[in-house]
Structure formats: C-alpha cells, structure tokens
Amino acid sequence: MSCSSIEHLVTPYIDGELPATDRRRLEQHLDVCAPCTARIGAEQVVRHLLRARRARLQAGLAPDALRARCANRCGAEDQRTVRTFPASQTRVGSRRTSSWTARVAPLAIAAALVLIVGAAFLARLTGSSTRVMAAELAADHVKCFTLNRLLRTQQDAAVVESSMASGFGWMMHVPANADRAGLELIGSRPCLYGEGKIAHVMYRHNGQPVSLFMLPRTRRADGLVEVLGHEAAIWSVGDRTFVIVAREARSEVERIAAFVQAAWR
Numbered sequence: 001m002s003c004s005s006i007e008h009l010v011t012p013y014i015d016g017e018l019p020a021t022d023r024r025r026l027e028q029h030l031d032v033c034a035p036c037t038a039r040i041g042a043e044q045v046v047r048h049l050l051r052a053r054r055a056r057l058q059a060g061l062a063p064d065a066l067r068a069r070c071a072n073r074c075g076a077e078d079q080r081t082v083r084t085f086p087a088s089q090t091r092v093g094s095r096r097t098s099s100w101t102a103r104v105a106p107l108a109i110a111a112a113l114v115l116i117v118g119a120a121f122l123a124r125l126t127g128s129s130t131r132v133m134a135a136e137l138a139a140d141h142v143k144c145f146t147l148n149r150l151l152r153t154q155q156d157a158a159v160v161e162s163s164m165a166s167g168f169g170w171m172m173h174v175p176a177n178a179d180r181a182g183l184e185l186i187g188s189r190p191c192l193y194g195e196g197k198i199a200h201v202m203y204r205h206n207g208q209p210v211s212l213f214m215l216p217r218t219r220r221a222d223g224l225v226e227v228l229g230h231e232a233a234i235w236s237v238g239d240r241t242f243v244i245v246a247r248e249a250r251s252e253v254e255r256i257a258a259f260v261q262a263a264w265r
Contacts, residue, residue: 001029003036014044027229031247034146041142044228048135134225134232134243140191141211141230141245144200148186155187160201163188168199168216170240175263181256182206205256208248212260215241224250233257 009026012018018026030037155163157174164170167190174185186202191213199214218241225232231253233244242264244257 001025003029003033006036010040010043014040014047030229034142034149038142038146041139041228045135045139048132052129052132130220130223130234131225131227133220134227134234134245136193137211137213137232137243137245138228138230140193140200140213141209142228144189144191144202144211145209148202153187155185157185160185160188164199164201164214167197168214170199170214170216172264174201177263178203178259181259183210183256183259205246205248205252208246210244210246210248210256213243213245215243224254226250235261 006026006029009018009022013023013026030040157176160174161172164172178185182205184204186204188199188201190197191200192198193215196216198216201212201214203210203212217239219236219239220234220241222235223233225234230245230247231250233253233256235242235257242260244253244260246253246256248256
C-alpha cells in the first residue's frame, strides 16, 4: 500500500471500525512507514482526549480565550500552508513535495489539537488514567523515533548516563550486556508529559524501536496496556514509574521489561 492509498482507511482504523483484512494491510504499511505511523499515532491521541472529555466539551464550557486561540491557530495554519505551498509554484509531477505535504499536514494539525485541547485537560487525564498515560508515551515513542530516523543521531552509554544524572538526578547505569537481549542503545532525550518532564531512553530490539520511559515522582500499578498499536509494560520502583513501549508481541515486551527490571536495579 502507498501513503496516498490509505487515506480512506485512516478514520475507520482509528475508530476501530476497519475490517480485519484492511486493518492487517494498513498495519503492514505502518510497519515500514514512520511518517504515517506518527500521523495516526497523533490522531489517535487526539481521539482519546476528545472522547475522554466529550461531555465537558459538548457542554460548551470552553472559555472565550481558548475559542479565540483555536480560531487563530486554524487561520494561521491555513495561511502558512498557502504561503509555503502555493499552487502556482508547485511543479507538475513533483510527487515528493505533494506527498510530504499531504503526510505532514495532518500530523501538524493533530499536534496542534493536542497542544490546544490537551493543555487544559492532559495533566488531570494522565494523572488519573493509565491508558491515557500509555497513549501519550506511545505517541512520544513514535515521534522521537521518527525524528531519530531523520537526524540519524546515536549516543553512547556514557552520554546517556550523564544526561540522566544532570537532567533528572537519576544515577543510572546502562547495562553492558543489553546485546544479549537483542537491544541496541540509540540514545536518550527528555520528553514533555502531562505531569512534567520525563526521561526517554531509546533502544532497538532486533531492529525494532523500543522505548524506556522514566517518570519521576510518580507511582503506577504494575501492568500491561495495549494502546495505539503498541504494548506498554508499566512498573514502579520507589517514587519512579518505568514504562517500556514497543510495537511487538506482548510476550516480547514482557521479556524486555523483565531484562530491564533486572539490569537497571
């Protein structure tokens, strides 16, 4: 399947209404297309946010200032799109430009919706719902690996350990035997989250993206959550919560989580 051919499948996929055959075909495309995966991940997060607060939004309680910001943001997005990609300056046959625009624009709009709508509710939602927390982390997982794929950055263990110590006071040591579990260290970065800044350590497991998130000053019940096409393994140690996110079989995610829990003590 091509990026353009999945357009009519995206909405029913996000709504859980896509027939099994089409769903498998779409997910096969997502396995090899990071931009489409990022786009759908962002739109799914928006859907979760809107559904979680449907009653409140329908009650018309949004303040005038928020309504004005939404209207201004939509107008700015439209103007920016027209200025950047005017029809008169688009060369016929320039499929690369039009394809990139078509794939990135929905993601940008979805991200804007997350920032505008989510800003009012996300802290409380992530504080009370493990599923929403897992959805936010899965979206960050997709976003960060998409950026890494574009920038091709990689950090060694010493850089990751220094970053975690200076940014989070987390005196961790990257396990030297991670390769035995099929894990290759990619690097780390701080990510914004509904309750503040969190640590994100990025791996590849037999070539597939795997994220380890550390949420400081947070305790969550241990468990496994399937969200946005990913599995999230969750556990807490002291006042920190750890989450493994990967688009792999649940048994593989459980095995990776067990290795990390044993190696990162």
